[in-house]
Amino acid sequence: MLLLLLLTLAAVLPGIGSAVAQEPTAPPEPTPTTPADEPASGVPVGGSLNNAGERLPGVTVRALDASGNPVAETTSGEGGRWELTLPPGTYTFEVDTETLPEGVSVQSTVERAVVAGRSNVVIFSFGEARSGTGVDTGEKLLRTVVDGLRFGLIIAIAGVGLSLIFGTTGLTNFAHGELVTLGAVAAWVFNVSFGIQLIPATVLAVLVGIIIGLLNNGLIWAPLRRRHTGLIAQLVVSIGLAIALRYLILIFFSDRTQAFADYQGQRELQWGPLAITPVNLACIVISLVVLVGVALLLQRTRIGKAMRAVADNRDLAASSGIDVERVVRFVWALGGALAALGGVLYGLSELGGRVQWEMGFKLLLLMFAGITLGGLGTAYGALVGCVIVGLVVQLSTLVISPDLKYIGGLLILIVILVIRPQGILGSRARIG
Known part of the structure; x- marks a missing residue:
């Protein structure tokens, strides 16, 4: 009986469910959809x-x-x-x-x-297109030389501070490339996020570079010097600091290349066989003016003479009444400012008006090659060496792929370390 009852319920219940489901209900009114009604x-x-x-x-x-x-x-x-x-x-x-x-x-x-979550800027080129076959060899060589001078001057702007820091403290700072990146990122934030035109944004980025340089010295390197930490240990610390800063920039900035809001899609100015964009011309002029200013600072001012004295012989400078720590603080501030400016110029001229999270790391090898070629610790040597490296790197694109052009910097670094380790303007031996 129980089995018969269960079979009867199993047969009746589906019918009840279908009856309930078939009760008349008011169907929803159809809503016509058009592309104009779709949410933007x-x-x-x-x-x-x-x-x-x-x-x-x-x-x-x-x-x-x-x-x-x-x-x-x-x-x-x-x-x-x-x-x-x-x-x-x-x-x-x-x-x-x-x-x-x-x-x-x-x-x-x-x-x-x-891509969502990034700056999507499209740049069109206007004017008559020039084909590569329309440029003769001499004209192409002249343009490459000018481009090499531009690139070398930008390397020098970023590398002079690195050379001065080595000269006054003996520190080989592998985190200097991240100071370059931070300067470019700061300018991008002021320019894009806060809507400040790029020139005043660059001035603010230089001020940020000064602050970062002073914080670097005050929080890390000055305490290590007071504890008489060895230069090898400081070098290792600088490598760790570089890695930490690089990935902090990656986390808080972006893993993609971001464009400045200004000076995009410029047309080349033409003077006979020479053609150059206004941005690249401005980068050359700014670099020359700043480097001449640094040279005058070193030659004509008291702080510049004190910097040269500390770089030549730290102990003798201290015994002569020079406040060595004050000089070192000034050098770190100057190095941070030059690195920040170099980062903005590098992003504008070499990366097409863009900022990338490891741009300073890519430039670091060329900075080391330049200051090693010119002479570690000498500002004028860094200028000469960086210009030569920039020329070699750009001229190498005439015979090799532009993607491989940075190999020239590595070859220069190896050859100089083997043949003349003190560099072009460096001393063979330092006393004291």
């Missing part, structure tokens, strides 16, 4: 249309998907600024040539991956 979501992508300093308003910019179909388009406003909102993905961006002013042409389309 995506990643902002933008840029500025700039033809050799001339802003281009009223120009149509559109984004195409992988199949070549238009996804979105917009028109540039005052100042040439434009912006689109797109889902993450890879797009081809193009300018509608019919909307360009008369006499202005765009060189090519731009393919770019749009």
Whole structure:
């Protein structure tokens, strides 16, 4: 009987459930959906249309998907600024040539991956495109030499502080590359996050570099010197500090290259066979002015003469009444300022107006090669050596791939250490 009852319930219950489910209910009203009703979501992508300093308003910019179909388009406003909102993905961006002013042409389309959580800037090149086959050998060599001088001066800006620190303290500071990166990152934060124009943002970044240099000395190196820690132990500390700073920058900044908001997509200025962008020309002028200022500081001021005295013989300078620790603090502040400025100039001219989390680490080898070539501890030697390294690195691109050009710096470092370890302007032996 119990088994018969269970079988009866099993047969009846599904019917009850279906009856309940079939009770008439008011179906929901269908809601028509159109693309205009969909919520606007995506990643902002933008840029500025700039033809050799001339802003281009009223120009149509559109984004195409992988199949070549238009996804979105917009028109540039005052100042040439434009912006689109797109889902993450890879797009081809193009300018509608019919909307360009008369006499202005765009060189090519731009393919770019749009990624959430980063600055997505698209840069178009305007003007007549120059083919590589249209430049003769002499013209190409001249341009490469000028580019090498520019690069060497930037290495010198960042490397002079490293050389002065070694000269006054004997420390081989492997964390100096991270001071370069921190200067560039500080300028990017002021420029992009706070909306400050890049020139005053660079001045603020130099002040940040001074503070970082003083904190480095006050919190780490001065206590180690008071404890008479050996130079080898200090070198190891500097390597650990470099690794820690590098990955802190990675954590709090970004693992991707980030662009400055200003001086993007510049057109080359042409003087006969010489062609150079305004940014690169400004970097050369700024580097020369700053390096001449450092030279005058060392030659004509009391603190400069004290720095040279401490670098030559620390104990003799102290016995002559020079406050050695005060001089060392000044050197660290100056080194931090020059490293920060070098980082901004390096990002503007060598990285195409961008900042990267390990840019200083990549430049560190070339700084060491330059100051070793010129003579460790000598500011003028660092200047000469860094310019030579910059020339060799850039000229090497005439015969090898540009991706391998930094190998020249490593070869110079090896050859100089084998043939003339004291460098071009360094002393063979130091007494005291």
